[in-house]
Amino acid sequence: MQENNGVDRKQIILFMIFSLVMMGGMFFFQNRDAEKQAAIEAQKPATTQSDNLTTKPAAFSNLNDSVKTTAIQEIQLKNNELTLHISTLGGQISKVQLNEYQAYNPLTDENDLPLMLLDKNNSSYGFAFKDKTGKTFNTKDLVFNANQNGNTITLEHRGNGAIIQFIYTLTDKYTVDFNVKTQGLSNIVADNKAEFQWNYQAKSLEKGRSQEQTHTEFGYAFDNFSSYDYDGRTTMEEPDETLNWLAIKNQFFTAIIEPQTGFKNSSGFQDTVEEGEYLKKFNFSGNVDMAGSELNQNFKWYFLPLDLKLLKEYDKNFDEILPLGWSFIGTMNRWFFMPMYNIIASWGLTAGWAIFLMTIIVKLILSPIMFKQHKLSAMMRVIRPEIDEVNEKYKDADPMKRQQEMMSVYRKAGVNQMAGCLPALLQIPIFYALFRFFPNFIDLRGESFWFAKDLTAYDDVIKLPFHIPFLEDHLSIFAIACTAVILIYTMLTAGNMQQPTAPGMPNMKVLMYIFPITFLFFLNTASSGLSWYYFVSNAINILIILVIKYWILDEKKIHAQIQANKAQPKKEGKFQKRMREMMEKAQEQQRQQQGQIQKRQDKNKKK
Structure with a gap:
């Protein structure tokens, strides 16, 4: 039997020569592929930083691809009443502070905290589209580029020849204009509607959780703003009505979204949160119409205190949100x-x-x-x-x-x-x-x-x-x-x-x-x-x-x-007379029943 004393010197030399040949070949072919790819890229038109799409031609980029190329930012808009932060992730309003009010602080038992209606990712909204491959993508997963001009922010996302723009303008007082524009979206989407989705966790802002929770609910108008309904329980289903606006209200404040052409086939759900920072979890979905598979529609956001005089100023039936009781x-x-x-x-x-x-x-x-x-x-x-x-x-x-x-x-x-x-x-x-x-x-x-x-x-x-x-x-x-x-x-x-x-x-x-x-x-x-x-x-x-x-x-x-x-x-009154007659009639019927019972008893005794 031959004794194994380790690796042979010849084997080591052959292994080293083989390794050098393999490394040289890989380097040679890698350079050729790089030169070829550079020639192809030189013939393509220039692209912007936001053209960060997946290789599938009919789908928008996913979130991970977007984050790799574009940093997420938050841009502030402010007037006397509101301070907003708008995130480039999803093109959403991420924070809303009502400057003239303060929230309850359980540590001090005072209203001394900034009143944040939206904060800490408690709100997420966007438009969901179905592409021609049957897959769904949502704008809240996209990263936008932002351009600010005064109290107007234009957010833009490009992908596969399509452009989505969200334009936010903070107007006077409590209103935010929200305009949505698309171009080339018709080459990607499969139908002529978009689904607006809103997930919201209502924050506790007042003292007295049970009372505040009772007054936290959905509210919405339809029939051209003339009718109002609300839901403070679990689900809301409006498959037949076109909603003129949708509100999610707390005890004294509300966030409202108003679409230009209304929400159709609307549905929502709410779930009570037993303890912690939030009172209830809400989700809502409603379809908005698209023209030629393009979404070009104006929306408005309202972040309002529930002050009756203020609500009446808008002339949109907002005052019905204030739960003062029905009818009389x-x-x-x-x-x-x-x-x-x-x-x-x-x-x-x-x-x-x-x-x-x-x-x-x-x-x-x-x-x-x-x-x-x-x-x-x-x-x-x-x-x-x-x-x-x-x-x-x-x-x-x-x-x-x-x-x-x-x-x-x-x-x-x-x-x-x-x-x-x-x-x-x-x-x-x-x-x-x-x-x-x-x-x-x-x-x-x-x-x-x-x-x-x-x-x-x-x-x-x-x-x-x-x-x-x-x-x-x-x-x-x-x-x-x-x-x-x-x-x-x-x-x-x-x-x-x-x-x-x-x-x-x-x-x-x-x-x-x-x-x-x-x-x-x-x-x-x-x-x-x-x-x-x-x-x-x-x-x-x-x-x-x-x-x-x-x-x-x-x-x-x-x-x-x-x-x-x-x-x-x-003189006996009409009511007293009616009562007396009713009692006399009842008494007579009772006597007759007792008489019949007595007759049956006598008859049974004779038998």
Whole structure:
């Protein structure tokens, strides 16, 4: 056996000669290919830096190819109201700051942060096209070259003989003109439409996450700006309508995109974010028309505070974005509460005292009705012994008969029970209007009063070391105070309430005492302005009850009036007559049913 002592000297020499030959050949052919390629390139027309396309003739360059050749930049546009940053990546508006407003800072519990509606890549939009190979490309993946002239920026991307231009012009106030122009795109795209896609994460800008999240939603107009709809839940589908504009709103601010010819076959989705910097995630897609497979259309962006007067100036139905309530509720806010507050505030009062005076004015307007209600309560106290006597006398009788006798007592005494329902019915639309008014009225945003730093959010002076469902991690002083006065008011009025005598009926007094407690859970996370209003309102109610009871209404005179009414019974009203006839008919039907049951029982006994 031959011993292996390593590599032979001849093998080493042959390996070195072979390597030199291979390296020389590679160098020779590489130079020939380079000379040939240089000759070909010399015959081609000159290209710009943005001609960074893939080798496929029908497709635009991808993002990686673009970034290799062009650096991504952000260009600033600014006026008194807005500061914009426009990125050459996608040709998009990447940052929007509203210069006259500030955002809530949870670290300082103040509105002292720059109010950035768009920031940190929370918004991405672009136009998606389908090329002739069936693939889709989107302008938000392209890198553009930029040229700025004053408050106008022209962004341009070239590829495969096609040119896409985005031209942004920051006009006065809150409007940005966004013009899209293409040339040669018809040689690449396969159809005559482009799909506008917008992905947006709504930032938290206010104190009170749950309230702000509730007011963050889609909004859109159609029917030539005359109709408006919104969606605060999950999906929005508008396959048949042409949208004149689309808005994504927060509690006090909104971003709106308006296409020249509208969005068609629109759809969107929103998903709630449970915690962190963002409130909800939105995505939207809608088709825009192309002429001759070219996209030449004007758009407008609006970045607006939700100020009613400002929104009306645009005459595009933007004021509907402000959620003041439907129909009569919204009308009450627009034409009564807002103007009244503005007039009072113009006297130089702070927001809290303006709300105080507003409450008194509302109470004065409702005072005639409130007086009738309290007079009715006094009359009910006077005839209480007679009502108790009827209940005792007919406690074992048919409930329908007992109810008829009680109505007879009311009628003879001249007491109209329905009159007490009117103030309560009037309070419902007023309550709902104010429920919409306080958290959506931008003039109250950031306005402090006593321990409340912002009347559109809750006060949280009392912080809890733990989280309670519905109450969260704090107790609102205004909410506690409002609950206390509602409880006192209930104690003063519950004595007049008739207790149910039928078995199984709930005790209304107990329910009335439970209501103020549940009110605490509702108000604790609501706007402190609403709690302050209802604290003042119910405190005035208590004062009215005491004044009427001890200085205005004399129960002896009321008793004498009731006795006089009994001596001269009042004519039965239409409603009372209808109720009596209905009860008599029901009582007759009940007697017939009982008679039939008795006959069947007797017949069975005979068998």
